[in-house]
Amino acid sequence: MTAQDLDALYQEIILDHYKNPHGKGLREHADHTAEVHHVNPTCGDEVTLRVHLADGVVDDVSYDALGCSISQASASVLHDLVVGKSVDEAMAIHQEFLTLMQGKGTVEPDEDVLEDGIAFAGVAKFPARVKCALLSWMAWKDATAQVVTGVGAGDGDK
Amino acid sequence: MTLEGLLPELAVIRKDFPILERTLAGGLPLVYLDSANTSQKPQVVIDTMVDHLERHNANIARAMHQLGAESTEAFEAARDKVAAFIGAPERDEVIFTKNASEALNLVANTLAWAGPRQVGAGDEVVITEMEHHSNIVPWQLLTQRTGATLRWFGLTDDGRLDLSNIDELINERTKVVSLTWVSNMLGTINPVAEITRRAHAVGAIVVVDASQAAPQLPIDLAAMPVEERPDLVAFTGHKVVGPTGIGVLWGSREVLDALPPFLGGGEMIETVRMEGSTYAGIPHKFEAGTPPIVEAIGLGAAVEYLGHIGLDAIHAHEKAITAYALEGLQSIKGLTVLGPLDAALRGGAISFELDGVHPHDIAQVLDSRGVAVRAGHHCAKPAHARFGVQASTRMSSYLYTEPREIDALVEALEYTRSYFKLD
Numbered sequence: 001m002t003a004q005d006l007d008a009l010y011q012e013i014i015l016d017h018y019k020n021p022h023g024k025g026l027r028e029h030a031d032h033t034a035e036v037h038h039v040n041p042t043c044g045d046e047v048t049l050r051v052h053l054a055d056g057v058v059d060d061v062s063y064d065a066l067g068c069s070i071s072q073a074s075a076s077v078l079h080d081l082v083v084g085k086s087v088d089e090a091m092a093i094h095q096e097f098l099t100l101m102q103g104k105g106t107v108e109p110d111e112d113v114l115e116d117g118i119a120f121a122g123v124a125k126f127p128a129r130v131k132c133a134l135l136s137w138m139a140w141k142d143a144t145a146q147v148v149t150g151v152g153a154g155d156g157d158k
Numbered sequence: 159m160t161l162e163g164l165l166p167e168l169a170v171i172r173k174d175f176p177i178l179e180r181t182l183a184g185g186l187p188l189v190y191l192d193s194a195n196t197s198q199k200p201q202v203v204i205d206t207m208v209d210h211l212e213r214h215n216a217n218i219a220r221a222m223h224q225l226g227a228e229s230t231e232a233f234e235a236a237r238d239k240v241a242a243f244i245g246a247p248e249r250d251e252v253i254f255t256k257n258a259s260e261a262l263n264l265v266a267n268t269l270a271w272a273g274p275r276q277v278g279a280g281d282e283v284v285i286t287e288m289e290h291h292s293n294i295v296p297w298q299l300l301t302q303r304t305g306a307t308l309r310w311f312g313l314t315d316d317g318r319l320d321l322s323n324i325d326e327l328i329n330e331r332t333k334v335v336s337l338t339w340v341s342n343m344l345g346t347i348n349p350v351a352e353i354t355r356r357a358h359a360v361g362a363i364v365v366v367d368a369s370q371a372a373p374q375l376p377i378d379l380a381a382m383p384v385e386e387r388p389d390l391v392a393f394t395g396h397k398v399v400g401p402t403g404i405g406v407l408w409g410s411r412e413v414l415d416a417l418p419p420f421l422g423g424g425e426m427i428e429t430v431r432m433e434g435s436t437y438a439g440i441p442h443k444f445e446a447g448t449p450p451i452v453e454a455i456g457l458g459a460a461v462e463y464l465g466h467i468g469l470d471a472i473h474a475h476e477k478a479i480t481a482y483a484l485e486g487l488q489s490i491k492g493l494t495v496l497g498p499l500d501a502a503l504r505g506g507a508i509s510f511e512l513d514g515v516h517p518h519d520i521a522q523v524l525d526s527r528g529v530a531v532r533a534g535h536h537c538a539k540p541a542h543a544r545f546g547v548q549a550s551t552r553m554s555s556y557l558y559t560e561p562r563e564i565d566a567l568v569e570a571l572e573y574t575r576s577y578f579k580l581d
Contacts, residue, residue: 002184006526006577010519015578043518044535044542044549066548068518069578132518 008122009129010069017116018069023079026050027062034146038139040131045071047136051143058082058090061140070120070129075136077116087144093117094141101130161561163478165471172558174200174463186528189566194342194370194507194554195532196396199460203399206459210452218451219425219442233451236458237441243398243461244368244391245378246408253407253414253444254454258369259292261392261407262336264444265365266296268417269334270304275363275416279305281333284362286311286319286348287544288341291537293367297336306333313544317344317497324356332362339371343538343552344497345480345504347375351386363389363413373398373556374476374505376469379408389413395453400460404453407444414440421446464557472557476506479555479564483508486568487553492580493571496545507554509536512571514580517551523577527570529563 026035029052039046045067052060061079065072081097082090097117100107105125109118123133145151165171172178175198180188190198210232216225218233241249255261269277277283283297287310301308309327312320319337328335335357340347354364365388371377372393379387390413395404409417419426419437423446428436437443464472481501487493492513498504512520517533524531532552535542542548553567575581 003526005183006523009522010577042534044539045518046548068516070518072516126522129518129522 005122005125009126011119011122013116013119014069014073014123017073017076021072021076021079023061023063023076023083024065025062026064027052027060029060032059032147034143036139036143036146038135038142040067040071040135042131043067045132045135047071047075047139049075049136049139049143051140051147053087053144053147056088057086058084058144063136063139065136067135068129068132070123070132071135074120074133077120078136078140081115081117082140087148090144091141094137097137098134100124101133161478161482163474164561165467165475165557167467168475168558168560171467172560174202175558176201176204178558182528184528189527189529189563189570191553191555191559191563191567192530192532193373193556193559194397194505194552196402197373197399197556198558199401200399200463202463203401203456203459207401207452207456210455215452217448229451232455232458233449236454239458239462239465240406241408243377243465244372244406244408245380247380248411250439250441251408251411251414253409253441254449255392255405255407255444256403256450257396257405258367258392258394259296259405261405262293262365262367263296264407264420265390265392265409265417266300268420270300271418273416273418275333275413277301277304277306277333280331281306282309282329282331283307283334283336284309284311284327284332284357285335286337287313288317288319288344288346288348288538288541289336289338290342290367290369291539292369293336293338293365294540297334307331310540311337313344313541316499317341317346317545318503319346319348319353321349321353324353328353328356328360328362330360332357332360334365335362336365336367338367338369340368340375340505340507341497341538341541342370342507343509343536343541343550345507345509346497347371347504350388351382354388355386358385365390365392368393369397370505370507373464374469374473376473395457395460398457398460398464400457401453403450404457406457409440411440414444419443419446423447425449467557475557475559476555477501479559479561480504480506480508482561483553483555483564483567486564487571490568490571491575496547496550506556506559507552509550509552511547511550512574515574515578517549519578520551520571520574523574524567524570527566527573529567529570531567 047065426446521533
């Protein structure tokens, strides 16, 4: 990996989100909420993430995460992208991000959909780091599915 | 630059390892500081394995033809070389396994089964907080399955075993004490002889994970007083400049004879009848099925190579490089070394934290400068938890490491600090 590759990986947007994460911290909600705990077993990165849905809309995503700049920034971008969206829209964004991350650097990201998330296009070229970027996104999908199906609502811990 | 204790033939030794010649993306030279993860391989190991595959390949111990005889001879000669490497009292006490994990699992599994050494409810197994997961999980499984209790040596703040409660921890209920000789995370060298003496005094057996010790400490089991000699010692081939896929379990004949067989199959039997079977003696009793033949032969070449250089000389080299690295690392602002700061008390793996940058990000930036290190929990999560860190960055040297590579690491860490705009 060269210095240019490094800059492609660590876009300024990613470092900004890392230093000033959006939506960080766990927040309480009375109902329609689920909490999950996901880990990346290969490196030990961890996220505890809560989703609160209200009338089919993602009302809040709150999280407490330990990990590298990529995983922290990705949780921050996730928060920005899905809060306020309907569950269906948010799931579509999730799919778009997943496709980008699994594209090995060949997928051209759609800025209209992914906004700051396009900064992660460079991460997709680093197989070892893709899991870092996806950690909170997978946790979000898991928690959201738990609220929607009513399984483990309130205390879903994985 | 020269440091006292460096291998005098370092330049020649480096030529033995072809991978050290290669360059990385951007034409950067490789600075390989991940030898505690896996060591690089000298040409003689590569050539020995290729030669065996090209000229002598056959299954062992069953083929009645010339190739079979050659292959068997080479495989058993590798056992002799491994026995010499660790000073095994008897060559038949050397069991080939897939890796150190399999060796440790062999012991922890067979101790659960009926036999004179069987572990059961009310018994205690003692391990330490600085173990690699491969010397934790097998004992958790054993104690969960048998109703025995798993107990732990704690750690001191400077990363050594806390022996203050040894009399309470090792008691008449203790059946097994298992510990690492050298920590893969903290680098600490543990007092194996002293702990073994205490364990033997209460009739417990001692299992030692020597995965990090075998590469860098001279080991002479036969020279150890029997009361201080562990009963079982495990290590892996790929960290002693051998190939992957081959590990070693040495055990005293007395203990190995008392353990029931592990895997059943070909080679491990004496005779098989429909109503029951009888088993071969050691080592074959624990070597069911066709073993990793060429890997064992490669390991034989590897330990012979290390033996020619001399483990005393390799240990001195590691100490010199480690001292130099400890000094360089501690010159970096915001960097904290985990584990002992005295090179005489530790092995050549140094884990550290750098304020403000996550280990993955450090490793990534170092990689962009050609410096290969490991980042993460190094399969030692309890040890990380003990020091309140989730992950760390680890540099690890070996007999081919040069001082200028430590300089490159320090320079790349300074670059990392500037890349993440620290200060």
